[in-house]
Amino acid sequence: MDDHGFRAARRIIEILRAAGHQAWIIGGAVRDLLIGTMPPDWDVATSAHPADVQALFHRTIPVGVQFGVVRVRLMGAEVEVATFRADLGYSDGRRPDAVRFTDLREDVLRRDFTINGLALDPGNGEVVDLVEGIADLRAGRIRAIGNADARFAEDLLRPLRAVRLAARTGFSIESGTWEAVRRAAGSVAVVSVERIAEELKKTLLSSRPGLGWSLLADSGILEAVLPEVAGGPSVAQVSSALDASVGSDAETMWANVLWPIGPAGSAGTLRRLKYSNHFIRDTSETIRLGQAASRFPIEDRAAAKKLLREARAAAGLAVLAVWRQVEGLDDRPVREAREFLLGLGPEDLWPLRLLTGDDVLAAGIPRGKGVSEALCALEDAQLRGEVTTTEAAKAFVCRWSAKMPESG
Numbered sequence: 001m002d003d004h005g006f007r008a009a010r011r012i013i014e015i016l017r018a019a020g021h022q023a024w025i026i027g028g029a030v031r032d033l034l035i036g037t038m039p040p041d042w043d044v045a046t047s048a049h050p051a052d053v054q055a056l057f058h059r060t061i062p063v064g065v066q067f068g069v070v071r072v073r074l075m076g077a078e079v080e081v082a083t084f085r086a087d088l089g090y091s092d093g094r095r096p097d098a099v100r101f102t103d104l105r106e107d108v109l110r111r112d113f114t115i116n117g118l119a120l121d122p123g124n125g126e127v128v129d130l131v132e133g134i135a136d137l138r139a140g141r142i143r144a145i146g147n148a149d150a151r152f153a154e155d156l157l158r159p160l161r162a163v164r165l166a167a168r169t170g171f172s173i174e175s176g177t178w179e180a181v182r183r184a185a186g187s188v189a190v191v192s193v194e195r196i197a198e199e200l201k202k203t204l205l206s207s208r209p210g211l212g213w214s215l216l217a218d219s220g221i222l223e224a225v226l227p228e229v230a231g232g233p234s235v236a237q238v239s240s241a242l243d244a245s246v247g248s249d250a251e252t253m254w255a256n257v258l259w260p261i262g263p264a265g266s267a268g269t270l271r272r273l274k275y276s277n278h279f280i281r282d283t284s285e286t287i288r289l290g291q292a293a294s295r296f297p298i299e300d301r302a303a304a305k306k307l308l309r310e311a312r313a314a315a316g317l318a319v320l321a322v323w324r325q326v327e328g329l330d331d332r333p334v335r336e337a338r339e340f341l342l343g344l345g346p347e348d349l350w351p352l353r354l355l356t357g358d359d360v361l362a363a364g365i366p367r368g369k370g371v372s373e374a375l376c377a378l379e380d381a382q383l384r385g386e387v388t389t390t391e392a393a394k395a396f397v398c399r400w401s402a403k404m405p406e407s408g
């Protein structure tokens with residue numbers, strides 16, 4: 001195992017233990033290591049209190065000291081070091097009201113699923129399994145720790161986490177846990193929209209997004225969090241589109257999901273989910289460009305080039321390609337667009353500007369929006385290959401000014 005995170009976590013645990021504390025790699029990182037995939041983040045659980053952790057390491061970030069969580073930076077990695085804790089009371093199904101520091105056993109029991117409840121000693125490879133997590137891991141099974149209904153009522157994000165975990169591992173959700181997911185589905189919207197949005201994004205970025213999507217639909221979670229795309233024949237289509245797009249960025253995955261409702265609808269949905277403006281723009285732009293590209297072959301070369309030179313054009317074409325296939329349509333527009341693009345260099349898509357605003361004024365166009373309109377028309381003419389020299393550009397603008405209505 002050659003990974004900064006693992007080596008940092010092992011060293012942190014050595015240091016904590018040398019100071020007389022207990023410490024383990026815990027949770028998702030252990031699950032991933034046992035499955036044989038690289039954990040995206042590393043968590044250490046310890047008997048040390050936050051003040052002890054801060055005293056033992058030079059570089060710490062107190063991300064949630066009241067919950068016992070300190071980030072430690074070591075050997076080029078960042079590891080979350082959290083004091084063994086029990087969550088005290090969930091009054092709102094969103095977050096624990098408070099925590100109490102405790103032992104490994106209780107810390108494991110507060111966790112969501114058995115395969116997320118394993119602790120590993122990185123020194124000797126010993127795994128502590130207090131919840132039969134190993135058996136579930138071997139069986140490929142996602143099972144809640146304790147009573148699933150009660151655990152979901154505490155934190156209604158957990159049903160979404162169950163689905164994401166399935167999409168990530170390919171494991172099946174054990175039947176009792178699955179029934180509880182379905183019973184809780186109608187209530188998951190009490191969770192903050194930011195947490196839901198993050199979980200959905202991670203599900204879409206997993207290696208089995210189509211499975212994730214159909215589980216969201218089958219459980220009823222989709223109806224609760226994304227009513228505008230829940231139900232109907234498009235669920236199976238979205239699943240196929242997502243599976244055909246694995247490895248794409250999050251904007252492209254969301255564009256696949258929201259393709260049926262178009263760019264305007266998608267922007268509204270993503271705004272409700274409180275994604276960043278940048279993210280919303282790139283996603284709805286991907287859909288808009290994909291839809292526009294479905295008109296290929298486009299006769300006007302200027303319009304065709306302006307479409308394909310957009311930053312999200314390749315993503316838009318990818319989504320269009322996937323959806324044409326999902327809907328059983330031929331791939332002609334995508335082929336035509338890609339062929340058109342093939343022979344074009346950057347200078348064809350972004351021709352050099354031949355005139356300045358002053359040149360345009362000199363040609364007799366009055367100050368105001370007429371100037372930028374003339375420059376736009378000139379660029380279109382360049383994109384069509386009708387104008388290639390400064391001389392021709394001047395002549396073009398003179399003709400343009402002659403055509404202009406009297407008061408611009």
Ligand code: ATP
Nearest residue numbers: 027028029040041043110111112116117155157158
């Ligand atoms: P990933 O890192 O791939 O997102 P993960 O399971 O590691 O998945 P994290 O958010 O990193 O998820 O959480 C680390 C661990 O903390 C989990 O494995 C689980 O043991 C526990 N945990 C996280 N969120 C919850 C929750 N909402 N309820 C109970 N336990 C949780």
Ligand code: MG
Nearest residue numbers: 028029041042
């Ligand atoms: Mg994790």
